[in-house]
Amino acid sequence: MEQRNLEYKNEKLFEQITSVGQLKIAYKAVKANGGAPGIDGISVEDYGEELEEELSKLSVEVRAWTYRPQAVRRVRIPKPGKKNEERLLGIPCVRDRVLQYSLKMTLEGIFNGGFSKHSYGFMPGRSQRDAVQAAKELVKSGKEWVVDIDLEKFFDRINHDRLIHLLRRKVEDKRVLRLIGEILRCGIMDNGKRLPSREGAVQGSPLSPLLSNIVLDEFDKELEKRDLAFCRYADDCNIFVRSERAGHRVKESITRYVEGKLKLKINKSKSQVALSKAVTFLGMTILGGMIVIASKSKDRAMETVRSLTPRGTNRPIERQIEQINLWYVGWSGYFGMTETPSQLKAIEAHIRRRLRSQLIGAQKRKRYLLRKLIKMGSNKAQTVRTIYSNQGRWRLSHTAVIEKAWSRHWFEGRGLKIVSDEQRPHWQGLGVWFKTS
Numbered sequence: 001m002e003q004r005n006l007e008y009k010n011e012k013l014f015e016q017i018t019s020v021g022q023l024k025i026a027y028k029a030v031k032a033n034g035g036a037p038g039i040d041g042i043s044v045e046d047y048g049e050e051l052e053e054e055l056s057k058l059s060v061e062v063r064a065w066t067y068r069p070q071a072v073r074r075v076r077i078p079k080p081g082k083k084n085e086e087r088l089l090g091i092p093c094v095r096d097r098v099l100q101y102s103l104k105m106t107l108e109g110i111f112n113g114g115f116s117k118h119s120y121g122f123m124p125g126r127s128q129r130d131a132v133q134a135a136k137e138l139v140k141s142g143k144e145w146v147v148d149i150d151l152e153k154f155f156d157r158i159n160h161d162r163l164i165h166l167l168r169r170k171v172e173d174k175r176v177l178r179l180i181g182e183i184l185r186c187g188i189m190d191n192g193k194r195l196p197s198r199e200g201a202v203q204g205s206p207l208s209p210l211l212s213n214i215v216l217d218e219f220d221k222e223l224e225k226r227d228l229a230f231c232r233y234a235d236d237c238n239i240f241v242r243s244e245r246a247g248h249r250v251k252e253s254i255t256r257y258v259e260g261k262l263k264l265k266i267n268k269s270k271s272q273v274a275l276s277k278a279v280t281f282l283g284m285t286i287l288g289g290m291i292v293i294a295s296k297s298k299d300r301a302m303e304t305v306r307s308l309t310p311r312g313t314n315r316p317i318e319r320q321i322e323q324i325n326l327w328y329v330g331w332s333g334y335f336g337m338t339e340t341p342s343q344l345k346a347i348e349a350h351i352r353r354r355l356r357s358q359l360i361g362a363q364k365r366k367r368y369l370l371r372k373l374i375k376m377g378s379n380k381a382q383t384v385r386t387i388y389s390n391q392g393r394w395r396l397s398h399t400a401v402i403e404k405a406w407s408r409h410w411f412e413g414r415g416l417k418i419v420s421d422e423q424r425p426h427w428q429g430l431g432v433w434f435k436t437s
Contacts, residue, residue, distance in 0.1 A: 014175040017102050018062045023055045026101035030094065030206070038093030039073045039189045047094040058095055062179070069096045071187035071194055072202050088156065090188060090202035100183060100207040103176070107210055110170050115213055116220035121234035122209035128282045129337050131233045132291055135240070138229050139276045139286045143240035145247045146279045149254065152267035154235035155208065156200040158215055159263050160184050163201075166214050183207065209234070215262075222257060231281070238281050247273035283335065290339040301331060301347055309354035317355060318414060324351060325417045332419045344420035351416070356397040356406050376405045 016022060030044060037043045047054055061067035072090030079085040092100065112123065120131035151157075163184070164177055171177060188195045188202070201208040212234060223230050223239065228250065230239040239254070241247045251273055255266045272279070276286040280294040293301075308324050328351070332344060363369035366387050373383050378401055386401040396402055412418060 013106055013171065013173040014063075014179070017099075017106050017176065017179075018059045020052075020055050020059050022102050022105065023059060023098055024051070026098045026105065027051060027055065029101050030097045033206075035097070036073075036091055038091050038096065039070055040093050042094055044094050047098075054095065055098070058099060062099065067099075069093075069099075069183050069186040071189040072096075072204070074188050074190035074195075075204070087203070089204040091204050092186075092202070096183070096186070097206055100205055103180065103183075104207050104210050106176075107167075107171070107207075111210065111214055111217075114170075115217055116224060116232075118224070118230050119213060119217070119220055119232050121232065121236075122213060128233055128334070131231050132282055132284045132286075132337060135231045135238060135276075135281055136286050136289070136291050138231070138240040140289050141229075143229055143242050144276050145241045145244055146274055146276050146281075147239040147241065147247050147251045147254070148270075148272045148274065148279050148281075149237045149239065149251075149258075150267040150270035151235045151237075151258070152265040152270075154264065155203045155212065157264055158201045158211070159199055162263060163211060163215055166218065180207075180211075219258065219262060222261075223254075233282055236282060238279065240276075244273060284337065291337055292340055293335050293338045293343045297335065298343070298347075301335075302350060304331075305347070305351055305354060309351065309358060311358070312361065313358065317358070320355070320358075321411075321414055321416050325415065329417055329419070336419060341420050348418055348420055352406075352408060352411055353397050355411065355416075356402055357393050359406055360393040360396055360402065373401065373405050378405050 027048065031048065034044065037046075058067070070093045072092045075089040075091055076086040077089060079087050108124075115123065118134070120126045120128065120134070160181065164181060167177055167180065183205075184201065185197055187197050201211045216232065216235070216237075219237075220230075220232060228239050228241075230237060232238075239247075239250055241250055251271065255268075255271075258264050258266055277288075279285065280296055283294055283297040285292050285294040304327060305324075308327060309320060313320070328347070332347075336344065338344065360369060363372060370383055370387050373387070374380055383401050386396065386399050391399070408418070
């Protein structure tokens with residue numbers, strides 16, 4: 001690894017980063033990632049119409065130091081499950097994204113190999129699943145107490161001078177450092193007003209994830225030096241210890257280090273020392289030595305189901321199923337790491353119950369509902385007792401008659417995705433939230 005770093009140091013990094021050949025590779029990556037235009041309104045496709053000319057121009061401008069990165073376009077998105085809290089994102093212009101991606105390609109070759117094995121965020125061949133699995137193994141080893149560290153507005157608070165100092169340790173080409181400095185200070189366009197960017201790295205920039213790992217690698221190395229067991233994914237870090245007393249001692253010591261040495265801020269109201277079953281890590285919880293979907297993640301999923309299946313909607317059920325599938329396939333693709341299938345079965349059962357409630361409401365009158373259910377093959381006497389039992393449509397949606405008429409098989413026949421039956425390693429029962437039908 002040391003030899004590889006020396007090889008990079010001896011290369012002309014600036015020429016490598018600004019070569020048309022590498023910029024072309026960077027453009028392909030930017031195009032694959034998609035994304036909206038920056039403040040200039042030029043889309044990825046528009047930029048690619050005269051690609052050779054644009055990349056040649058970009059290369060010449062950067063090498064002549066006439067290139068100036070444009071301000072990033074500020075975008076605000078609500079934080080999941082947190083009212084009145086927003087995540088601040090920035091969208092650079094396409095040409096700036098291309099250059100940043102080229103920088104990222106070269107810098108990754110220098111830095112990635114030296115990062116901690118306990119760092120999982122934005123690392124090739126590593127994922128959130130790997131981080132959660134590692135956390136599970138630490139809990140199973142007897143380290144059930146977790147020091148849950150929350151770095152307050154981490155990306156917004158990255159100190160530029162300190163970051164450049166860290167980069168300088170492995171990057172000898174001062175032109176590259178100067179270029180990164182200009183990108184960091186490019187400014188932010190927010191509602192038509194240009195704001196300076198004196199600190200922070202823009203979330204949404206291709207370069208920011210790597211820069212965040214460079215900043216936090218110093219944190220990782222400190223934890224390793226103290227022989228602490230931890231898992232970190234970006235700015236989400238959990239430290240695992242054997243007792244509550246040890247947890248509080250570590251929390252106090254780490255807080256002093258982060259705020260004093262790294263010049264970052266710990267959110268004391270969100271950081272905690274708790275048993276693993278009370279800690280959410282990347283949307284999951286380690287409960288009884290198993291990976292399960294955290295309660296907060298489950299609650300947000302239920303909120304999403306409610307928003308996709310509103311009461312009194314006029315949308316055809318087939319259209320709703322399309323929208324549900326778009327969300328659920330992606331959601332379950334991640335949260336399918338749960339080691340208890342009953343959690344996914346519960347989500348799927350709730351989706352079906354919401355849709356059954358809509359189907360009941362669509363009939364307007366009880367006699368219309370009775371007629372429809374009998375036509376679908378329901379037993380008349382049982383259906384009459386159920387329909388005229390003075391239950392509201394939500395309670396009716398969970399009765400045997402309704403569940404048999406609009407069964408799971410009925411919904412599957414109309415395209416509703418079911419993923420809980422897929423074979424997954426380590427799945428075992430761990431209780432059921434709701435009756436699944």
